[in-house]
Amino acid sequence: MLVLQVLTNGILLGGLYAVVALGLALVWGVLDIINLAHGAFIMLGGYLTYYLFTGLGLDPFASLPLVMLAMFVLGYLIQWGLLNFLVRAPMFNMLLVTFGIDVVLTYLAQIMFSADLRTIRPAYAGSNFTVGGVTVPWTNLLAFVVALLLTGLLALFLQRQRWGRAIRATAQNLGAARLHGVPPRFAYALTFGIGAALAGGAGTLYGMVAQLTPYVGVPLTAKSFAIAIIGGLDNPLGVIVGGLVLGLAEAFGSLWLGPTYRDAVSLGLLVLVLIVRPTGILGRAS
Amino acid sequence: MRALVWVLAAAAVAALAIVPFTLSPVMVQFGISMLLFAVLAQGWNIIGGFTGYASFGNSVFFGLGTYGTAVAMVQFHLSFALGLVIGAAVAVAFAVLIGLPVLRLRGHYFAITTLALSEAVAAIISNLDIAGRNQGLILPLIRGDTMFYELSLGLMVLATLTVLWLARSRFGFGLIAIREREDAAEVMGIPTTRYKVMAFALAALFSALAGGIQAYYLTFIDPASAFDLSLNVRMIIMAVFGGAGTVLGPVIGAFLLSGVSEVLASYITGVASLFFGLVIIAAVLFTPKGVIDAARRLPRRGLAYFLDAVRETRL
Numbered sequence: 001m002l003v004l005q006v007l008t009n010g011i012l013l014g015g016l017y018a019v020v021a022l023g024l025a026l027v028w029g030v031l032d033i034i035n036l037a038h039g040a041f042i043m044l045g046g047y048l049t050y051y052l053f054t055g056l057g058l059d060p061f062a063s064l065p066l067v068m069l070a071m072f073v074l075g076y077l078i079q080w081g082l083l084n085f086l087v088r089a090p091m092f093n094m095l096l097v098t099f100g101i102d103v104v105l106t107y108l109a110q111i112m113f114s115a116d117l118r119t120i121r122p123a124y125a126g127s128n129f130t131v132g133g134v135t136v137p138w139t140n141l142l143a144f145v146v147a148l149l150l151t152g153l154l155a156l157f158l159q160r161q162r163w164g165r166a167i168r169a170t171a172q173n174l175g176a177a178r179l180h181g182v183p184p185r186f187a188y189a190l191t192f193g194i195g196a197a198l199a200g201g202a203g204t205l206y207g208m209v210a211q212l213t214p215y216v217g218v219p220l221t222a223k224s225f226a227i228a229i230i231g232g233l234d235n236p237l238g239v240i241v242g243g244l245v246l247g248l249a250e251a252f253g254s255l256w257l258g259p260t261y262r263d264a265v266s267l268g269l270l271v272l273v274l275i276v277r278p279t280g281i282l283g284r285a286s
Numbered sequence: 287m288r289a290l291v292w293v294l295a296a297a298a299v300a301a302l303a304i305v306p307f308t309l310s311p312v313m314v315q316f317g318i319s320m321l322l323f324a325v326l327a328q329g330w331n332i333i334g335g336f337t338g339y340a341s342f343g344n345s346v347f348f349g350l351g352t353y354g355t356a357v358a359m360v361q362f363h364l365s366f367a368l369g370l371v372i373g374a375a376v377a378v379a380f381a382v383l384i385g386l387p388v389l390r391l392r393g394h395y396f397a398i399t400t401l402a403l404s405e406a407v408a409a410i411i412s413n414l415d416i417a418g419r420n421q422g423l424i425l426p427l428i429r430g431d432t433m434f435y436e437l438s439l440g441l442m443v444l445a446t447l448t449v450l451w452l453a454r455s456r457f458g459f460g461l462i463a464i465r466e467r468e469d470a471a472e473v474m475g476i477p478t479t480r481y482k483v484m485a486f487a488l489a490a491l492f493s494a495l496a497g498g499i500q501a502y503y504l505t506f507i508d509p510a511s512a513f514d515l516s517l518n519v520r521m522i523i524m525a526v527f528g529g530a531g532t533v534l535g536p537v538i539g540a541f542l543l544s545g546v547s548e549v550l551a552s553y554i555t556g557v558a559s560l561f562f563g564l565v566i567i568a569a570v571l572f573t574p575k576g577v578i579d580a581a582r583r584l585p586r587r588g589l590a591y592f593l594d595a596v597r598e599t600r601l
Contacts, residue, residue: 034394082567089574089599090530091393092340092522096570099519103563111557185601218515222405225398264409267402274399275387 001133006251008134014247015144016205018151018240020220021227023198026154029233030171030191033083036098038224039217040105041196045071045203046212047113050120060120061142064204068197075196080189087188102217109214120207143205148240150201154194155236167191219263226270245269295534302439306432314431318503320544321438322496326521327528327536328445329492334522335530336452337485338465339389342518343400346407347490349512350377351497353411356423356507361416370498377494378487385486389479392468401518408513422508425501434503441499442537445492450533461485462531519566527569529576538577543569574599 024038035041048067052058058066078101086094128137158164169177170187178184206212206220223246231242246266253265302321306314326348333341354373358364364372388399412420452458460481463471472478501507520543528539546565550558572592573580584591 028394032394034398082571085571085596085600086574087599087601089570092334092397092526093570093574093599095340095342095397096519096523096526097567100563100566100570103566104560107557107560107563111560188601222402226402229395229398260413261409264406264413267406267409270402271388271399271406274391274395 002255004132004134006255007248008136010248010251011244012136012140012144012247013251014244015147015240016140016202016209016243017223017227017247018243019147019198019205020202021224021231021243022151022154022202022236022239023195024221024224025228025231025233025236025239026198027192027195028228030167031087031188033087033094033192034098034225035192035195036095036221037101037105037217038195038199039220039222040102040109041071041075041199041217042203042206042220043109043212043214043217044074044105045200046120046207046216047109047118047203048200049204049207050118050212053120053122059122060204060208061146064146064201067200067204071200071203072193072197075199076189076193078196079192080185083192084185084188102221106214106217113214115213115215118207118212119210120204120212122208125208137209139208143209146201146205147243150198151236151240154198158236163187163190167194223266226266229270230273299439299443303436306435311431314435316544316548318431318435318438318499320541321435321442322500323521323524323544324442324537324540325438325445325492325496326517327524327540328442328449329489329496330521331449331525331530331532331536332452332461332492333485333489335525335532335536336449336458336461336465337482339482339486340393340397340522341400341486341489342397342522343403344489344493344521345513345515345517346400346404347377347381347493348497348500348517349404349407349411349509350380350490351494352501352507352512353417353423353497354494355498356425356501357416359425359502360418360423366502369502370495373498373501374491374494377490377497381487381490382483385483386479389482389486401515404513404515404518408509411513412509418508420509422506422511425505425507427505428502431503434499437499438496441492441495446533446537448488448492449536453533457481457484465531523566523569527573527576529578532576532578535576535578542577571596 020042023041024035027033027035045067048070049060049063052063052066053060083094083097086097125139126137128135130136158168166177166182166187167190169180170182170184170191174184177187227239227242227246229242230245231238231240246269249265249269250262254262257265302317305317326344329347330341330344333339333344351373354376355366355369358369358372359366384403388396388403391399411417417423452461460471460476463474463476464478464481468478497512524539524543525536526539527543528537529535543565547558547562550561554561572595574595580591587594
């Protein structure tokens with residue numbers, strides 16, 4: 001029975017992890033930019049939800065679209081006004097600048113929101129139901145469902161929508177996409193904006209099941225890498241696989257090895273996958 | 287011209303060497319941290335600047351150096367010198383073992399694997415009894431800022447001379463060829479795997495020695511400070527800001543940025559980190575080739591230099 005409970009926890013955690021990594025995987029796969037500020041975006045989304053909830057009494061699930069919109073604007077502006085100027089620089093320049101953004105956002109958050117722990121706790125937080133001896137918290141289940149929905153919507157957008165296809169074309173061949181009328185600066189800013197919006201949405205969900213501090217960004221970025229690499233960058237559904245693998249590995253790692261080994265398990269898994277199968281579990285061989 | 291550079295460099299080292307005897311203890315402490323950062327930046331320069339492998343995990347070597355030295359001194363009561371040797375040996379051995387699989391990865395994948403490595407090793411260390419788990423280790427107390435300062439200066443000079451040798455030797459040219467185009471380098475008969483692992487091991491050696499000095503100097507280490515992720519970014523930004531792949535760039539970058547963060551920290555406490563983030567962004571955006579390149583061309587191009595730098599890398 002303990003194993004079943006841990007399995008459930010792992011799967012629920014995995015769904016959340018999928019949406020945590022979704023934006024990073026999109027930006028990485030399409031723009032070839034590793035956004036080290038991704039976790040800081042998630043943190044900002046979480047705080048935005050927190051203040052909409054405590055200030056205006058807005059339900060976290062209702063504030064999700066608002067938070068995503070605000071984060072989209074922020075991401076669009078960052079790519080359009082800053083990162084677009086670095087696209088052709090050596091790879092580590094982009095890593096350094098996104099790290100700089102992470103530092104700036106983290107310390108702005110520390111100044112504005114203080115370093116106190118915050119949790120978004122609507123009235124239904126903490127309530128749960130039991131199926132066959134396995135306890136399922138409602139918030140975690142809802143967060144899981146929303147995470148899957150967002151992932152599905154992104155996949156649909158990339159497959160069917162005009163601009164989604166333009167983004168995929170940009171990922172495949174920038175020159176050819178430009179020849180077919182995709183304005184690259186706009187396409188880059190749009191993609192980065194969507195990545196930030198997804199991070200914001202992930203922040204809303206994260207803030208309901210975990211505690212927010214200004215410093216949650218870096219570990220979340222690290223987990224997002226692991227998930228993106230385990231799942232591969234070819235399609236958003238890979239991120240779900242990556243999230244589930246990581247969620248389950250952490251849940252069972254905590255059970256069998258003890259909770260202090262939780263991070264070592266996820267990072268060890270990352271290194272293993274990178275060395276054995278660098279294109280991800282679902283990825284095509286390069 | 288070349289003779290002049292040598293004379294200037296020797297004069298600069300001599301001037302640095304007398305700092306403990308002329309300036310205040312606070313300046314000496316700042317000097318130690320600045321010199322150790324210069325060593326780390328120079329170590330990164332070997333693998334990142336020359337070989338083109340953007341390692342985000344050099345702090346793992348620094349951390350192994352601190353722990354190797356500390357465990358040798360605390361648990362086995364060995365001397366500091368022996369501790370340094372053991373710390374360096376552990377880090378170099380780790381670099382060779384992990385380098386063989388990891389250096390097969392390229393670009394972002396290499397960067398991220400190395401980033402994860404330092405986290406993973408930190409997690410393992412904080413579960414080891416011999417390394418004092420999460421609490422860390424306390425080393426024997428010693429009063430000798432001058433000794434640590436001169437040791438750090440010596441290590442920095444050694445690291446810089448090694449990079450100078452790289453810039454002129456067959457091995458160094460091989461590394462540059464790997465950076466520019468690895469497949470072509472392989473075809474030209476450069477033993478790419480051996481060279482990459484050697485460069486990684488050299489970087490590990492200097493980072494670990496810096497770690498060992500830091501451990502004994504601070505007399506306290508724990509996993510969080512020994513495997514600090516932001517240390518990676520600091521050493522890279524210093525090397526890049528000074529000029530990655532140049533001999534003196536990383537040292538100049540380390541001195542300038544250490545100075546900037548020290549001034550920021552003393553005048554505007556509280557928001558110093560925030561400004562350091564902005565400095566990183568501005569430095570990379572406007573001087574992507576480093577201050578050495580900027581100093582060379584700025585007099586002729588004027589402010590247009592910065593616009594050119596941005597124009598060259600924009601989408």
